[in-house]
């Protein structure tokens with residue numbers, strides 16, 4: 422059924438994984454192969470995202486894909502750099518990503534941030550595939566640049582093949598320990614029941630055609646209904662990051678997942694204290710094919726439709742929160758939309774108690790994930806907020822009436838300079854970490870030692 426093709430939006434694919442396991446390299450390779458396919462112009466760089474059209478994907482996947490099998494326009498990949506928490510990737514109470522690629526280094530296997538990614542994928546019910554990356558580091562590997570993985574396997578020595586297999590089965594075992602039945606993707610019959618593992622190398626590109634094929638198949642089969650959107654409706658998106666931009670002040674890097682956002686639109690954005698109502702001054706996109714993170718020059722666009730990443734410049738955005746909703750008002754009243762945004766934020770609001778610890782996190786999503794982890798560990802929360810650790814947080818933590826609760830747990834946040842001396846002088850213990858469960862474990866160990 423191709424009649425709805427123009428109203429099917431691009432599926433959003435989040436690329437997740439432990440630090441250095443190769444998320445960015447994988448995206449670079451997908452972009453790079455697209456360039457060598459002579460399709461460079463077809464790729465659009467967005468803020469925090471890369472859009473690869475179907476034709477380009479089928480060009481890269483070669484014999485593995487028949488483009489006439491698909492009516493989705495392509496795939497929009499979102500990189501989750503370094504320690505930046507991908508739990509930011511939320512939308513309407515669920516996951517912003519329609520599908521995910523969990524990148525795992527075949528030699529390292531599961532690492533703390535892999536476990537964390539798995540937890541979030543499980544909780545949000547996001548379908549995913551595992552990219553077992555760095556297959557080329559297998560001793561004695563005979564690289565087959567850009568080839569499908571099974572073809573590449575045929576070119577390997579028995580010894581290299583069995584070493585890779587061993588690592589792959591280790592990962593399949595770790596997935597099983599995490600509660601997911603998984604297998605090498607070509608053995609998976611039903612991707613709804615089993616997780617496909619795709620061995621590949623971001624460095625040589627072998628196995629990348631397979632990954633693209635599996636992703637297209639997954640999106641097409643399971644998500645077509647969710648991809649049907651009103652392309653002209655008021656835009657809805659999620660703040661990925663709040664950033665100061667020279668000449669524009671505070672801006673929000675946003676992924677639009679529904680409708681269209683136009684320059685001049687009035688928008689409502691979730692803020693630290695209350696929803697921000699403001700008018701868009703500029704919609705900005707990186708110039709074509711420039712590397713996003715080093716790109717300073719933006720192109721102003723008149724409008725942008727889902728799914729896409731865009732930088733929004735507007736007054737009063739300095740209080741906006743990563744992970745918060747962005748909604749275009751259009752033909753409704755601002756009050757209506759404020760209520761919508763409030764309702765969405767209320768879903769995330771963390772349950773607090775009269776006594777407990779202070780929690781700070783970098784984004785709404787990570788705050789929510791922290792709260793879940795602490796609830797499981799039966800640690801009560803006195804106050805939970807997005808943002809760096811400020812003098813006020815120390816003052817609040819000091820009011821806790823049990824010693825073990827005079828603590829601040831900071832996830833992906835910094836201690837502000839003006840709070841340093843307060844912390845020194847206060848009877849408050851600060852815990853900081855970039856892995857949620859380690860943060861919780863550190864705190865639990867501290868409490869145990871205190872009680873000894």
Ligand code: GTP
Pocket residue numbers: 438439440441442443444445446447501502503504554555556557558621622623624625
């Ligand atoms: P963060 O964004 O910091 O979390 O890391 P990342 O997951 O984006 O990893 P990145 O792509 O930056 O790769 C980390 C290192 O691994 C780099 O030195 C890459 O060159 C290397 N690397 C990535 N993929 C491969 C691969 O398939 N083979 C080999 N040999 N090296 C790889």
Ligand code: MG
Pocket residue numbers: 444445446500501502503
């Ligand atoms: Mg990276």
